[in-house]
Amino acid sequence: xxxxxxxxxTEWYLYNYxxxxxxxxxxxxxxxxxVSPPGPYADxxxxxxxxxxxxxxxxxxxxxxxxxxxLAQITRIYRREAPDLVHHNTIKPAxxxxxxxxxxxxxxxxNSITGRGYVFLDRDVRARLLKPLAHHLxxxxxxxxxxxxxxxxxxxxxxxxxxxxxxPQRAHLIESSGVDAEVFAASPEPEGPLVIALVSRMLWDxxxxxxxxxxxxxxxxxxxxRDFRVVxxxxxxxxxxxxxxxxxLRAWEREGLLEWWGxxxxxxxxxxxxxxxxxxxMYAEGLPISLLEAAASQRPLVGTTLPGSQDFIEDGVNGLLxxxxxxxxxxxxxxxxxxxxxxxxRMGAAGRKRVLEKYTHQKINTATFDLYQQLLTG
Numbered sequence: 001x002x003x004x005x006x007x008x009x010t011e012w013y014l015y016n017y018x019x020x021x022x023x024x025x026x027x028x029x030x031x032x033x034x035v036s037p038p039g040p041y042a043d044x045x046x047x048x049x050x051x052x053x054x055x056x057x058x059x060x061x062x063x064x065x066x067x068x069x070x071l072a073q074i075t076r077i078y079r080r081e082a083p084d085l086v087h088h089n090t091i092k093p094a095x096x097x098x099x100x101x102x103x104x105x106x107x108x109x110x111n112s113i114t115g116r117g118y119v120f121l122d123r124d125v126r127a128r129l130l131k132p133l134a135h136h137l138x139x140x141x142x143x144x145x146x147x148x149x150x151x152x153x154x155x156x157x158x159x160x161x162x163x164x165x166x167x168p169q170r171a172h173l174i175e176s177s178g179v180d181a182e183v184f185a186a187s188p189e190p191e192g193p194l195v196i197a198l199v200s201r202m203l204w205d206x207x208x209x210x211x212x213x214x215x216x217x218x219x220x221x222x223x224x225x226r227d228f229r230v231v232x233x234x235x236x237x238x239x240x241x242x243x244x245x246x247x248x249l250r251a252w253e254r255e256g257l258l259e260w261w262g263x264x265x266x267x268x269x270x271x272x273x274x275x276x277x278x279x280x281x282m283y284a285e286g287l288p289i290s291l292l293e294a295a296a297s298q299r300p301l302v303g304t305t306l307p308g309s310q311d312f313i314e315d316g317v318n319g320l321l322x323x324x325x326x327x328x329x330x331x332x333x334x335x336x337x338x339x340x341x342x343x344x345x346r347m348g349a350a351g352r353k354r355v356l357e358k359y360t361h362q363k364i365n366t367a368t369f370d371l372y373q374q375l376l377t378g
Contacts, residue, residue: 002376003031005081007074007097008089009057015041017177017289018089022050024365025372035077053077057092071096078104085375090114094149095134098141108375109147110368112177113156114286115308138165148371150174152286155307172371175311176287178364179355184296186352187272189345193227194338197274199267199290200234200281202249202260203242207280207304208232213327214280214334215257221331224338230258233270271297275344276337278302279309282324287311292359295319295351300344302333312359318351 004025008014014022014034022032022045034045034052045052055077057070070092078086078100085108088097094111101109138160142149148170151157157173160166196215200206215230236243249260264270267290271277277294278301285308291301292312301319303309313319320336322329337344 001029001031002085002372003033003081003083004372005033005035005078005083005086006089007035007055007086007093009037009092011036011039011041011045011052013089015044019045019048020178020180020361021365021368023048024361024369026050028369033081033083035074053081057096067096071100075100075103078106084108085110085372087372088112091116091134095137095141098144098147101147102141102144107146108372109144110150110371110375111142111147112150112152113160114152116156116159116284135163135165142166142170145170146375148172148375150368150371152176153284153307153311155284155311156286174364174367174371176289176292176359176364178361179289179292179296179359181296181352181356181360184268184271184293186296186298186348189275189341190273193225193229194276195274196228196230196276196278196334196338197270197294198230198232198234198278198280199264199270199294200279200288201240202232202234202236202244203240204244205242205282207282207324207330208244210280210282210325210327210330211278212252212257214331217327217331218335219257221335223335228338231270231274232258232260233262233264233267235263267293268297271299274299276300276302276334278330278334280304280322280324280330281306281309284308292355295348296355296359298348298352300337300347301351302330302337312354314350314354318347318354 006018014036025032032050034050035055037057038054042052055074058066086101086106087110088094089112098109149166150172152175157171161168198211202208252258253260271294277299279288279291281304284306287308301313303313303321304324305321306324310321313321315321320333322333
């Protein structure tokens with residue numbers, strides 16, 4: 001029985017984005033172990049019949065003693081568990097896990113690059129200083145012939161190739177972790193006031209502030225019915241420098257600008273209650289899963305002209321694209337969809353069709369499994 005370890009910087013990510021892959025592997029006779037920092041979703045993984053082990057990895061830390069401790073711990077785990085293959089998700093696990101796998105003699109390594117992250121944004125001095133180090137670490141960690149990388153969009157893959165971080169024959173494109181098209185099923189628009197939803201972590205980088213300003217513009221123009229609603233669904237990401245303070249979210253609510261629903265475990269129901277879904281992200285992401293889930297739910301999308309969003313949204317077909325950080329352009333796109341139910345219907349249907357053609361769990365997990373087989377039998 002082949003043994004696979006699935007690793008991430010949060011147990012939340014593993015449960016929400018990789019559970020379907022874990023069950024897919026288990027159904028095919030694999031032994032699956034999960035490794036992540038502790039959190040409430042670790043219990044949920046174990047309740048599904050899986051083993052889980054804690055890894056004391058700090059998402060935002062760069063202190064050398066903490067980083068070396070995390071690297072040593074994951075190396076010990078790999079030596080003790082002796083997996084046939086490890087699959088790392090997100091940046092730190094990809095770098096540290098690849099190094100640990102080499103030292104522990106793990107035969108196969110897959111790294112899912114779900115976006116380039118803070119270090120590659122060049123937004124401050126710290127990021128610019130860390131980027132050359134990150135390049136060096138990627139090259140060193142990924143140089144083993146048994147190490148493959150999965151990218152969620154072609155722009156990220158091209159960046160890694162252009163900077164010599166991994167050779168092209170080991171860089172694969174599998175867009176997203178997939179969507180359950182039965183859970184996120186097509187549904188008619190709800191009756192009642194128009195609802196525009198944003199589902200994500202409450203971060204400035206996700207364009208939440210841009211949406212607030214766009215909403216203010218829409219309310220001042222008075223071209224939409226007064227009772228239209230804009231809802232934010234998600235929590236601030238504690239420890240993330242881009243996290244929006246809860247006081248700011250509540251202030252927008254008190255102003256009557258928008259509603260903050262906080263965390264919701266029933267995101268499919270959120271989309272059923274919505275007419276339009278937006279994610280005006282300010283940075284290049286892998287391929288935002290909330291956009292895929294909304295499209296599977298047959299909702300039109302408004303995203304930004306950045307890698308990830310523009311890899312799924314075809315402007316004018318299944319949604320609209322606007323420049324990042326432009327409240328006026330975002331307001332105009334939302335207004336266009338809000339005033340045209342027929343356009344919303346066409347775009348929603350096109351989005352679901354695209355998900356069914358390419359982005360279901362079955363299709364994504366099968367493509368990922370093929371790479372596992374390549375490493376295990378090569």
